[in-house]
Amino acid sequence: xxIGSFIRKQFIDILQWTEDTDGVLAWxxxxxxxxxxYGGSLTVRESQVAVFVNEGKIADVFTPGMYKxxxxxxxxxxxxxxxxxxxxxxxxxxxxxxxxRLQIGRKWGxxxxxxxxxADFGMVxxxxxxxxxxxxxxxxxxxxxxxxxRAEYTRDEVEEQLRNLLIATMTSTLGASSVPFLDMAANQxxxxxxxxxxxxxxxxxxxxxxxxxAVTNVSLPEELQKAIDTRISMGMMGDMTxxxxxxxxxxxxxxxxxxxxxxxxxxxxxAGAVMGQAMAGGLAGGxxxxxxxxxGVPAPAVPVAVAGAAGTAGATPAPADDPAARLQxxxxxxxxxxxxxxxxxTAKAEILRKLVG
Numbered sequence: 001x002x003i004g005s006f007i008r009k010q011f012i013d014i015l016q017w018t019e020d021t022d023g024v025l026a027w028x029x030x031x032x033x034x035x036x037x038y039g040g041s042l043t044v045r046e047s048q049v050a051v052f053v054n055e056g057k058i059a060d061v062f063t064p065g066m067y068k069x070x071x072x073x074x075x076x077x078x079x080x081x082x083x084x085x086x087x088x089x090x091x092x093x094x095x096x097x098x099x100x101r102l103q104i105g106r107k108w109g110x111x112x113x114x115x116x117x118x119a120d121f122g123m124v125x126x127x128x129x130x131x132x133x134x135x136x137x138x139x140x141x142x143x144x145x146x147x148x149x150r151a152e153y154t155r156d157e158v159e160e161q162l163r164n165l166l167i168a169t170m171t172s173t174l175g176a177s178s179v180p181f182l183d184m185a186a187n188q189x190x191x192x193x194x195x196x197x198x199x200x201x202x203x204x205x206x207x208x209x210x211x212x213x214a215v216t217n218v219s220l221p222e223e224l225q226k227a228i229d230t231r232i233s234m235g236m237m238g239d240m241t242x243x244x245x246x247x248x249x250x251x252x253x254x255x256x257x258x259x260x261x262x263x264x265x266x267x268x269x270x271a272g273a274v275m276g277q278a279m280a281g282g283l284a285g286g287x288x289x290x291x292x293x294x295x296g297v298p299a300p301a302v303p304v305a306v307a308g309a310a311g312t313a314g315a316t317p318a319p320a321d322d323p324a325a326r327l328q329x330x331x332x333x334x335x336x337x338x339x340x341x342x343x344x345x346t347a348k349a350e351i352l353r354k355l356v357g
Contacts, residue, residue: 016043017097026153035090047101049139053094098139141207
């Protein structure tokens with residue numbers, strides 16, 4: 001080597017990475033024609049790992065700390081270079097820095113709907129979205145499997161590969177699951193844990209550890225979602241008989257405020273009760289006729305009380321224990337000042353309580 005070449009040659013005394021660019025996971029220290037000074041300083045910051053690579057082969061790995069580069073601190077590289085104990089000249093080696101910081105709040109989602117077999121709705125197509133976090137846990141494996149000799153490897157590039165793994169694992173997991181969609185959507189934490197357990201080994205193959213995985217939303221096609229909303233609404237009504245009683249009890253105080261309102265309400269209640277009995281009798285007679293093989297089923301006679309109930313309130317006397325009649329009587333006593341407002345309110349509350357049950 002000529003003197004001019006020796007003078008032009010540059011030596012590196014300090015090796016470090018300040019992570020000036022956000023989103024970079026792997027960075028190769030620019031070497032070109034530069035050589036590392038024997039006894040130089042290597043600074044590896046917290047949440048970093050440095051890897052020395054000799055002719056494509058991984059040599060020494062350094063965790064956070066400050067190091068003086070000698071044959072003692074570079075045992076593998078010394079062995080590969082066949083350096084003796086007295087080696088004290090500059091040397092060539094590729095040096096890669098890796099960020100081991102936790103990458104949080106990374107989004108994932110199914111670009112296409114996943115078709116699964118559901119116990120309640122048959123074949124359904126669902127989409128899912130969520131968040132996950134990860135970090136590089138094995139820099140040597142990450143270098144060998146993903147980043148390689150590139151000068152820079154970014155977060156977006158590695159996440160493209162990780163998302164493919166995620167979607168493939170989620171599709172197979174949900175497709176093989178026998179959990180109904182309604183139970184699945186109601187317990188997203190359990191679904192997240194199940195998928196995370198299957199994803200973790202896939203991430204580890206690339207030197208990456210999956211720190212957290214969460215399913216934040218599972219959605220169905222609009223037409224199926226409407227069907228589910230209808231089923232939920234029906235379930236919220238519960239016992240229709242008690243629901244009807246509640247509606248009637250709520251309307252009685254409003255009717256009592258109008259002159260003759262309670263009487264009209266009593267007639268409506270009586271008519272409704274008789275019509276309900278008539279419809280129930282008709283259905284029972286139809287079923288009995290069909291079971292006996294009769295060619296025709298005569299319609300059951302509608303009780304005469306229907307006409308009286310559907311007409312004026314005075315045509316059919318209200319039973320003595322009829323709540324509407326009792327409320328009407330109380331209202332008359334109140335209007336005639338035979339009872340106080342407090343007594344009326346107490347008696348009315350007791351009647352309504354017994355009616356609602």
